[in-house]
Amino acid sequence: AQSVTQLDSQVPVFEEAPVELRCNYSSSVSVYLFWYVQYPNQGLQLLLKYLSGSTLVESINGFEAEFNKSQTSFHLRKPSVHISDTAEYFCAALSFGNEKLTFGTGTRLTIIP
Amino acid sequence: KAGVTQTPRYLIKTRGQQVTLSCSPISGHRSVSWYQQTPGQGLQFLFEYFSETQRNKGNFPGRFSGRQFSNSRSEMNVSTLELGDSALYLCASSQTTRTLSGGYTFGSGTRLTVV
Numbered sequence: 001a002q003s004v005t006q007l008d009s010q011v012p013v014f015e016e017a018p019v020e021l022r023c024n025y026s027s028s029v030s031v032y033l034f035w036y037v038q039y040p041n042q043g044l045q046l047l048l049k050y051l052s053g054s055t056l057v058e059s060i061n062g063f064e065a066e067f068n069k070s071q072t073s074f075h076l077r078k079p080s081v082h083i084s085d086t087a088e089y090f091c092a093a094l095s096f097g098n099e100k101l102t103f104g105t106g107t108r109l110t111i112i113p
Numbered sequence: 114k115a116g117v118t119q120t121p122r123y124l125i126k127t128r129g130q131q132v133t134l135s136c137s138p139i140s141g142h143r144s145v146s147w148y149q150q151t152p153g154q155g156l157q158f159l160f161e162y163f164s165e166t167q168r169n170k171g172n173f174p175g176r177f178s179g180r181q182f183s184n185s186r187s188e189m190n191v192s193t194l195e196l197g198d199s200a201l202y203l204c205a206s207s208q209t210t211r212t213l214s215g216g217y218t219f220g221s222g223t224r225l226t227v228v
Contacts, residue, residue: 034216043117043203044219090156100169101146101205101217103156 002027004093006104013081014112021076021107023065023091033074034092034101035065044090050074086111115139117206117220125226131192134223138185138206145187146217147179150201159202162187194227201225
C-alpha cells in the first residue's frame, strides 16, 4: 500500500517570496510522483511529474520539484510566487502497474500582497 | 484538442434519489478514472475503466457504480443518495494503461449536492 503525506494544510507566503510545499510518500514499490494544482471551482491540473531520469523536474510556470528517494520526498518549490499562484496543491503517487492515484490531503497556498 | 468533459457541472438531488454523471475523455484516451473530492476525506479513488472493463475499484459501497462505453465515454451512477455523497466528482483520462504518456488529465468535475 502507498500513502502520501502533505505536511502543511495551509501555507501563507508574501508575494515574490520563495515557497516550499512539502510532500512525503511511502510505498513498497517504485512510484511515479505528481503535483497537481486546483484553482477555485475547477478540476485538477497537472503541474509536473516525476517518472524516471533526472530527479529535478520543472514546470512551465516556474515551479520545480525534486525527487529524493532516500528521504522519500517530492517537495515543490518556487523561488518567487505571484498572486496568481493562489490555489490548492496536491501531491500524488502511483505505483508501477497500478492505475490508482493516491493523493495527499492538499496544501492551500495563499499569497499575501 | 478538447479536454476531459464532465456533465453536468452542478447537480442538486434529494436523499434517496439516484444520479448519473457523465465523462467524455480526451480523444484517443482509453483509460477513465473517477475520484470523489470532499473537504473531510480529500480526494478518493472510486474506480478506473479501460476498454469497457473495470480494472480497479476503490473502497466505496455498492451504491457507487460505473461503466464505460465503446467510445471510451464513461458514466458513474450513485443510487439511494445520502447527504454524505455531496462532493465534487472528478473524472480523469489517460492515453494508455500506464502513466508514462504524461499522467492523467482531469475534467472540471461535477459538483453534486444532496439535500
